[in-house]
Amino acid sequence: MKYTSTRDNKKSVSSAFAIAHGISDEGGLFLPESIPQLSLDDFKLLCGMKYVERAAFILKKYLTDFSVDEIDYCVKGAYTGSFDDDNPAPLAVLGDKTQVLELWHGPTCAFKDLALQLLPYLMVTASKKQCDNKKIVILVATSGDTGKAALEGFCDVENTKIIVFYPSEGVSPMQKLQMTSQKGDNVRVFGIKGNFDDAQTGVKKVFTDESIKEKLSDMGYEFSSANSINWGRLAPQIVYYISAFCDLMNQGKDLSGGFNVVVPTGNFGNILAAYYAKAMGAPIKKLICASNKNNVLTDFINSGVYNRNRDFYSTISPSMDILISSNLERMLYLFSEGNAEYVSSLQKSLSEKGVFEINDDMKQKFKTVFYGGCCDDNETINTIREYYSEYGYLCDTHTAVALSVYKKYVEETGDDTLTVIASTASPYKFSKSVLSAISDNIPDGEFEAVEALKEKTNVSVPKPIEALRNAKVRFSDVIEKDGLENAVISSL
Numbered sequence: 001m002k003y004t005s006t007r008d009n010k011k012s013v014s015s016a017f018a019i020a021h022g023i024s025d026e027g028g029l030f031l032p033e034s035i036p037q038l039s040l041d042d043f044k045l046l047c048g049m050k051y052v053e054r055a056a057f058i059l060k061k062y063l064t065d066f067s068v069d070e071i072d073y074c075v076k077g078a079y080t081g082s083f084d085d086d087n088p089a090p091l092a093v094l095g096d097k098t099q100v101l102e103l104w105h106g107p108t109c110a111f112k113d114l115a116l117q118l119l120p121y122l123m124v125t126a127s128k129k130q131c132d133n134k135k136i137v138i139l140v141a142t143s144g145d146t147g148k149a150a151l152e153g154f155c156d157v158e159n160t161k162i163i164v165f166y167p168s169e170g171v172s173p174m175q176k177l178q179m180t181s182q183k184g185d186n187v188r189v190f191g192i193k194g195n196f197d198d199a200q201t202g203v204k205k206v207f208t209d210e211s212i213k214e215k216l217s218d219m220g221y222e223f224s225s226a227n228s229i230n231w232g233r234l235a236p237q238i239v240y241y242i243s244a245f246c247d248l249m250n251q252g253k254d255l256s257g258g259f260n261v262v263v264p265t266g267n268f269g270n271i272l273a274a275y276y277a278k279a280m281g282a283p284i285k286k287l288i289c290a291s292n293k294n295n296v297l298t299d300f301i302n303s304g305v306y307n308r309n310r311d312f313y314s315t316i317s318p319s320m321d322i323l324i325s326s327n328l329e330r331m332l333y334l335f336s337e338g339n340a341e342y343v344s345s346l347q348k349s350l351s352e353k354g355v356f357e358i359n360d361d362m363k364q365k366f367k368t369v370f371y372g373g374c375c376d377d378n379e380t381i382n383t384i385r386e387y388y389s390e391y392g393y394l395c396d397t398h399t400a401v402a403l404s405v406y407k408k409y410v411e412e413t414g415d416d417t418l419t420v421i422a423s424t425a426s427p428y429k430f431s432k433s434v435l436s437a438i439s440d441n442i443p444d445g446e447f448e449a450v451e452a453l454k455e456k457t458n459v460s461v462p463k464p465i466e467a468l469r470n471a472k473v474r475f476s477d478v479i480e481k482d483g484l485e486n487a488v489i490s491s492l
């Protein structure tokens with residue numbers, strides 16, 4: 001399996017190259033030249049496997065330049081002992097028609113762990129294959145959860161350094177504390193005076209700046225990315241959608257009409273992974289793309305016009321406060337049948353004018369495969385309250401966005417197909433907001449809110465959150481949004 005670039009389809013590189021480098025030189029994103037297909041027999045085999053085996057089976061189809069032993073070593077390392085459940089992606093059943101795919105049982109309590117526990121293994125293995133003996137510097141822009149998950153994954157990993165940039169006022173207090181208290185000798189964390197898009201644009205700029213690259217190379221370093229622009233982030237995410245399908249089969253569900261998947265979406269990585277699962281053969285009927293008040297994707301799916309020239313809102317689902325969804329570029333490439341020139345022109349228009357419009361054929365494809373919807377903070381809070389009172393199920397603010405949009409989808413379409421909701425974070429990462437949905441008494445302190453939420457609901461607090469109680473802040477730097485280059489150089 002070779003990988004090409006969304007902006008230059010003559011590129012042809014190995015998966016090890018794509019993962020070690022993160023992004024293509026001309027700014028495009030790597031993706032596999034074709035999508036491997038799973039047969040009925042494959043699915044039968046998968047149904048009889050545990051999560052780790054399913055992961056190895058699926059990754060082997062994408063990472064064909066990795067040996068079987070290497071992949072086994074990587075997935076076992078990633079998924080053994082680091083999740084609080086035997087299955088890192090269990091389903092919670094809410095009635096006949098809805099199941100919640102809980103993706104937050106890992107060390108940082110967000111779905112990013114599923115990919116970021118594995119990525120360091122893949123990257124170190126890939127880098128050894130490249131034989132260039134360079135140390136890897138991972139640059140991360142985060143809207144809150146990627147940063148911590150990447151820090152945890154790369155903490156003290158040999159021959160790597162990791163530098164994280166987060167919007168200093170745009171993450172939850174728990175997310176901030178998770179990052180600023182990170183242990184490890186190879187880690188650095190910076191707040192920036194700006195939002196996630198500023199952080200992401202800044203990081204992309206550093207990646208493609210030739211003079212910085214040269215400086216780095218002289219020092220024996222090269223850059224890579226732990227954001228979902230790296231294929232090594234996306235491939236592990238395909239696994240849990242296929243795994244969820246197998247789990248539904250094993251429950252004896254009738255899936256002849258397929259099942260829907262709802263994904264609370266920001267950078268379009270998680271939902272893109274669901275699209276790959278569908279394209280590989282999992283019978284996913286509709287992919288429901290849920291946004292908060294930053295509803296650029298909802299408008300795009302409905303109109304074919306992507307327009308980031310709009311107000312940016314800070315919401316109670318901060319990990320989705322994004323106006324430039326990087327991974328949409330891969331979807332544009334797939335739906336244009338690999339027309340890299342066309343994708344480049346759209347991306348150029350986006351960076352120069354902040355807007356692009358796709359052609360009618362592509363509009364049709366987006367509408368057929370996806371449904372786009374959004375909700376505001378009030379609806380998010382109301383949804384948390386409703387699901388708690390109806391099912392005794394406590395969800396976080398991002399998952400609530402998904403549930404709220406799902407409700408609109410059912411009202412609008414009458415489609416009552418079995419539906420899987422991707423649940424992307426533990427409610428305890430956003431304790432105050434979640435508590436406000438079910439209580440009038442909101443204490444000031446973050447850990448007092450955790451305590452109150454636990455007392456009220458009896459839902460146990462994840463160990464990694466407990467462990468933060470006495471954490472010491474190590475990183476308190478806040479920099480200007482054009483100061484990323486200096487921060488990188490001074491960190492090395």
Ligand SMILES: *Cc1c(COP(=O)(O)O)cnc(C)c1O
Nearest residue numbers: 145266267268269270319424425
């Ligand atoms: C990152 C994140 C999202 C958005 O996922 P994308 O892959 O960027 O679309 C949603 N919810 C939570 C909790 C997240 O951390």
